[in-house]
Amino acid sequence: MDLGGSLVKLVYFSPSGTDASGRAVAGGRLHFRKFPSAHLNDCMDFIEFKKLHVGGSGTTEGDGEDGGVTVKATGGGAYKFSKTFQDRLGITLQKEDEMACAVAGANFLLETIRDEAFTYTDDEKAFISKDALTRESLFPYLLVNIGSGVSIIKVDKDGHERVSGSNIGGGTFWGLCRLLTGLKDYDEMLKLSAQADNAKVDMLVGDIYGGRDYPNIGLSSETIASSFGRVVMDEGSLEDYSKADITLSLLRMISYNIAHISTMNAVKYGLKRIFFGGYFIRNHAYTMNTISFAVDFWSKGSLKASFLRHEGFLGALGAFLQDVEAQKNLSNAAQQGTWIEKFIKCSVPPTGMDRKRSARTSHSSKGSLTTPATPPRARRDKHSSGEETPSDRNDPTQLLNSAGLQVGVLHLEPTLETFPLLREGRDYDPNIFDMLTNTTERDYWLDTLERLQSGLVERALVSEPSSSDAKERAENFDNVFKSHLSRLREEPAAYGRIGLADLFEMREECLRFFRFNDVYEDVKKQENESALLVLPDLLAEIDSLNDDERLLAIVEGVLAGNIFDWGSQGTLDLYRNGTILEIYRNARSTVNRPWAIDDYDALRDRLNAPNAKQYRKALLFCDNSGADIILGMLPFARELLKRGTSVVLVANSLPAINDITATELTGILQATKSLDSQLEIAIDSGALSVVSSGSGSPCLDFRRLSNEACVAARDADLIVLEGMGRAIHTNYRAQFSCDTIKLAMIKNQRLAEKLFGPRGEIWDCVVRFEAA
Numbered sequence: 025m026d027l028g029g030s031l032v033k034l035v036y037f038s039p040s041g042t043d044a045s046g047r048a049v050a051g052g053r054l055h056f057r058k059f060p061s062a063h064l065n066d067c068m069d070f071i072e073f074k075k076l077h078v079g080g081s082g083t084t085e086g087d088g089e090d091g092g093v094t095v096k097a098t099g100g101g102a103y104k105f106s107k108t109f110q111d112r113l114g115i116t117l118q119k120e121d122e123m124a125c126a127v128a129g130a131n132f133l134l135e136t137i138r139d140e141a142f143t144y145t146d147d148e149k150a151f152i153s154k155d156a157l158t159r160e161s162l163f164p165y166l167l168v169n170i171g172s173g174v175s176i177i178k179v180d181k182d183g184h185e186r187v188s189g190s191n192i193g194g195g196t197f198w199g200l201c202r203l204l205t206g207l208k209d210y211d212e213m214l215k216l217s218a219q220a221d222n223a224k225v226d227m228l229v230g231d232i233y234g235g236r237d238y239p240n241i242g243l244s245s246e247t248i249a250s251s252f253g254r255v256v257m258d259e260g261s262l263e264d265y266s267k268a269d270i271t272l273s274l275l276r277m278i279s280y281n282i283a284h285i286s287t288m289n290a291v292k293y294g295l296k297r298i299f300f301g302g303y304f305i306r307n308h309a310y311t312m313n314t315i316s317f318a319v320d321f322w323s324k325g326s327l328k329a330s331f332l333r334h335e336g337f338l339g340a341l342g343a344f345l346q347d348v349e350a351q352k353n354l355s356n357a358a359q360q361g362t363w364i365e366k367f368i369k370c371s372v373p374p375t376g377m378d379r380k381r382s383a384r385t386s387h388s389s390k391g392s393l394t395t396p397a398t399p400p401r402a403r404r405d406k407h408s409s410g411e412e413t414p415s416d417r418n419d420p421t422q423l424l425n426s427a428g429l430q431v432g433v434l435h436l437e438p439t440l441e442t443f444p445l446l447r448e449g450r451d452y453d454p455n456i457f458d459m460l461t462n463t464t465e466r467d468y469w470l471d472t473l474e475r476l477q478s479g480l481v482e483r484a485l486v487s488e489p490s491s492s493d494a495k496e497r498a499e500n501f502d503n504v505f506k507s508h509l510s511r512l513r514e515e516p517a518a519y520g521r522i523g524l525a526d527l528f529e530m531r532e533e534c535l536r537f538f539r540f541n542d543v544y545e546d547v548k549k550q551e552n553e554s555a556l557l558v559l560p561d562l563l564a565e566i567d568s569l570n571d572d573e574r575l576l577a578i579v580e581g582v583l584a585g586n587i588f589d590w591g592s593q594g595t596l597d598l599y600r601n602g603t604i605l606e607i608y609r610n611a612r613s614t615v616n617r618p619w620a621i622d623d624y625d626a627l628r629d630r631l632n633a634p635n636a637k638q639y640r641k642a643l644l645f646c647d648n649s650g651a652d653i654i655l656g657m658l659p660f661a662r663e664l665l666k667r668g669t670s671v672v673l674v675a676n677s678l679p680a681i682n683d684i685t686a687t688e689l690t691g692i693l694q695a696t697k698s699l700d701s702q703l704e705i706a707i708d709s710g711a712l713s714v715v716s717s718g719s720g721s722p723c724l725d726f727r728r729l730s731n732e733a734c735v736a737a738r739d740a741d742l743i744v745l746e747g748m749g750r751a752i753h754t755n756y757r758a759q760f761s762c763d764t765i766k767l768a769m770i771k772n773q774r775l776a777e778k779l780f781g782p783r784g785e786i787w788d789c790v791v792r793f794e795a796a
């Protein structure tokens with residue numbers, strides 16, 4: 025914990041415990057929460073609700089006074105509230121140095137978390153690349169923590185020193201603002217300042233020089249000559265000024281002052297980089313613009329201000345990292361594993377937790393952590409006390425906005441690794457386009473996902489006909505996911521450099537958060553059963569063809585099967601006008617060459633040339649259930665097996681839309697054994713096997729693949745990526761160190777045009793063959 029003058033910040037780790045199959049796994053999640061220091065009870069309620077006071081990682085059980093846990097704590101409140109925590113929760117606060125914690129937090133974030141640091145110019149975030157933030161290139165730097173007061177710390181590779189500070193900080197802004205405007209809500213103050221004109225309050229250079237610049241010393245007429253100086257000129261009193269203008273003027277005064285002192289210190293110590301943290305910044309555009317401008321101005325362009333997304337949590341995270349156990353666990357796990365940030369706010373507990381709580385609620389004055397019984401409304405409490413009110417807290421939309429969504433939950437996934445056959449290394453970006461800079465694409469996909477929402481919510485409801493709270497959970501899912509979408513519309517860089525893959529994954533995570541674990545379960549089951557019925561005839565038909573005809577029929581089968589993607593509007597529309605069988609027949613008869621991307625000849629030559637050397641081992645990354653996997657990918661696998669290639673089918677660990685999961689696929693393979701002797705032999709001998717990918721998304725990020733898929737890849741010489749999510753939205757340009765086949769049917773008109781130009785059309789296909 026970091027118990028500051030204004031806010032209490034809490035960082036806690038929830039260990040994973042066991043995975044889906046019940047195996048113990050390392051890793052877990054780092055959560056970030058803040059509470060107003062004035063409402064310490066809310067913080068203690070939360071600790072009690074989450075049972076953080078009964079031990080776990082980051083707390084040390086049984087070694088505090090009275091056998092309670094100890095919690096690493098920093099900030100003045102660690103002293104001031106020591107007794108309060110002991111009395112109410114039996115927690116012993118173990119005091120840690122504030123500067124050491126801020127530095128430890130900053131270093132950890134900079135070295136570990138993707139897109140943590142960014143520069144800010146004219147309302148635009150530019151994320152600092154990981155290469156600039158390695159141990160070698162990061163140090164020394166200046167860390168400026170703007171909390172209630174300001175600490176200025178010089179950080180070296182092996183130590184730090186608080187070189188300066190200022191009493192004019194976030195608390196000053198907040199205090200003066202309250203006095204001058206009567207406003208108490210911090211966010212309201214910031215919002216106000218966005219539509220204000222500080223020139224009404226500040227004395228500008230132009231006010232003194234009769235509207236002219238003062239070019240000799242580089243001052244434009246717009247430069248503030250004297251903050252609040254205009255008031256004296258105008259002989260004004262408080263009523264004459266708008267709250268908004270006063271707020272902005274204060275904000276600029278304080279931001280400039282801090283930036284100025286920081287720049288002088290950076291220059292004095294010869295430091296090239298300044299990172300600004302602390303909750304004062306609040307990811308607020310005006311504040312960051314002002315600080316960036318001032319650093320640039322006072323350093324004559326030689327320095328740039330950088331900001332941290334976890335701005336307010338440096339101290340609390342640093343305190344957490346002081347715990348020896350926590351440190352050991354994290355660094356062990358992080359050595360092989362990956363940190364993945366997920367933006368599903370756990371602010372709205374699933375209703376199950378709600379129940380548990382109400383049963384044992386007795387101490388709490390406000391039932392503040394429960395899920396609403398009525399649908400949440402997007403409104404703001406007019407009589408806001410300046411803090412999140414219980415009604416705000418019950419409102420997922422409001423929570424997402426007011427809780428400051430620029431930080432997510434950090435998942436430590438010790439079993440996910442970079443795919444060994446990925447050729448690009450550090451430069452690899454799975455996404456086909458950059459959502460941050462490409463506004464048209466961003467808008468299109470945000471719109472598309474928004475339009476698909478109502479159908480998905482309906483599906484979620486239908487998938488749980490006998491659940492009494494399904495309606496409520498579906499509504500919460502809808503609200504939370506939509507607020508993510510609107511958050512991204514408002515501030516595209518809110519979550520760092522996320523791409524389309526992250527959006528699709530976020531949607532799945534949101535579903536899971538509201539306990540919709542597999543909304544297509546029955547659809548998948550039914551389509552798998554139907555496809556299995558047809559499989560023997562299809563295999564007989566395929567076997568009657570000669571080598572070239574057979575390969576072509578098999579590839580066509582994969583493409584046709586890939587039409588069954590219930591996440592695309594195009595397929596959903598087809599289904600309204602025809603049966604599954606009709607869609608399949610029609611797809612089979614229309615996937616004719618030439619395809620939009622057609623490397624088939626090269627592929628055929630590679631496989632069917634007279635002396636062709638067959639592949640040793642192939643990894644097939646599978647996509648959808650039903651006809652796609654059973655009538656498309658399995659015959660393809662069987663063909664490779666026939667040629668002596670061993671085949672590993674890689675499928676999702678967790679459900680995503682109607683994608684086949686590894687568990688389901690294992691069941692399907694068992695079922696095929698009685699239908700086809702070749703498959704039976706291959707399965708029993710281990711020549712055909714299934715591994716899970718580690719993913720629960722319709723897309724694939726090769727930087728975080730399951731350990732078993734990575735192990736399976738070691739001696740593979742062919743990989744096959746199937747589907748729009750895995751081969752187009754992601755990995756379209758990815759390059760691998762072995763031969764690669766990318767197969768997909770494009771189920772979106774606009775995407776087809778984007779890929780193939782004006783002649784591109786929905787249902788076009790991609791057959792790409794790339795030699796190692």
Ligand SMILES: Nc1ncnc2c1ncn2[C@@H]1O[C@H](COP(=O)(O)OP(=O)(O)O)[C@@H](O)[C@H]1O
Pocket residue numbers: 026027028029030031032060099170171172173193194195196197198210211301302303304305306336
């Ligand atoms: N919701 C909020 N409530 C209060 N202060 C906020 C809020 N959001 C941002 N702030 C600003 O952040 C400052 C506190 O920053 P923080 O880094 O938490 O420092 P401290 O540890 O001193 O509390 C406040 O003084 C205020 O300027």
Ligand SMILES: CC(C)(COP(=O)(O)O)[C@@H](O)C(=O)NCCC(=O)O
Pocket residue numbers: 472476528586588589590591592593594647648681722746747748749750753771772
């Ligand atoms: C989520 C998907 C990438 C899955 O496609 P698949 O990988 O199954 O081919 C796809 O359904 C999609 O992009 N849907 C949204 C766009 C649309 O409705 O056209």
Ligand SMILES: [Mn+2]
Pocket residue numbers: 589647648681682683722747749
């Ligand atoms: Mn799919």
